[in-house]
Amino acid sequence: MAVDLTMPVLVVDDYNTMIRIIRNLLKQIGFQDIDDAADGTAALGKMREKRYGLVISDWNMEPMTGYELLKEVRLDPGLSKTPFIMVTAESKTENVIAAKKAGVNNYIVKPFNAQTLQSKIEAVFGD
């Protein structure tokens, strides 16, 4: 995997369990610098303080959803190029289309496995 494993990754989810699962999977892949946030607002704050190489976000959170976070990130000139993967139980076609239109780099439907997460990260970085 030619992905830069030293890059910081931000995991955004309102469930600690899911953050822990993704964090462990990312560690297994080889990532070491992993931060987390409980919703879009907290994530945006962290992204403006630290440059992340990848954001992995849930959709359904309060007060700011992952979908709103994605749109905010794409509108912010300093953050707009950040790779963004949505990991969500929102599996309606309209959700996938809306996320793609908003500029998401890839989309993972929950429940997912380690192989899916790894392959989507590789796809985002063009491996």
Next chain:
Amino acid sequence: MSRTNTEHFTAIYDFLQNKRADETTLADVLELAEISARSMQRFYEDMDSAVYRELREIAGYIESLKREIGALKANEIKTSRIPAAGQELSAVCKATEAATNTIMECAEAVMAADSREPAAYKALIEEQMMIIFEACSFQDITGQRISKVVETLQLIDERVSRFAKAIAARENSGHSSEAESAREERKRRLLLNGPQLNGPETSQSEVDAMFP
């Protein structure tokens, strides 16, 4: 106006025709009052019986409404059933979260374990596996808790359905409160559809096809 009443008014008319103002005595006035009272009596009787019937129907409806409201046991639902169901669901969330954390801790311990000493490594694996087995026992209790919540929902459904049928309730359009309206608007605007009941509507392979 009934024929009887018309006859009474004719009597008043005849009385007044045959009397001159300067000849009118107290007895005449009393007679006129009596004729007038008789003429109005049937009118009031007719009106009273119609109003009485209406009031009896309204009273009957109110009585049946009171019975149905009593059968609804709204206070019991509000103060007992719904809080109990909420507590059961909260306990389910806590139990599943605790079990998940326990299982993840075991997995993390195994992942971090030193495998260079086979005997110690085997003992640790066996110990962690036993903890995982124990943690999985949450499913039995949470299953029972969820059954209680489903039972409560069925009970509320039965009572509300019966009440709606009894009062021939018609659905109002729109939302019952501003908060509900705001929640629904947020869900619609932000595409918060939630998990689908029978698994993902769009499979991962279908999603992958949209991200070539």
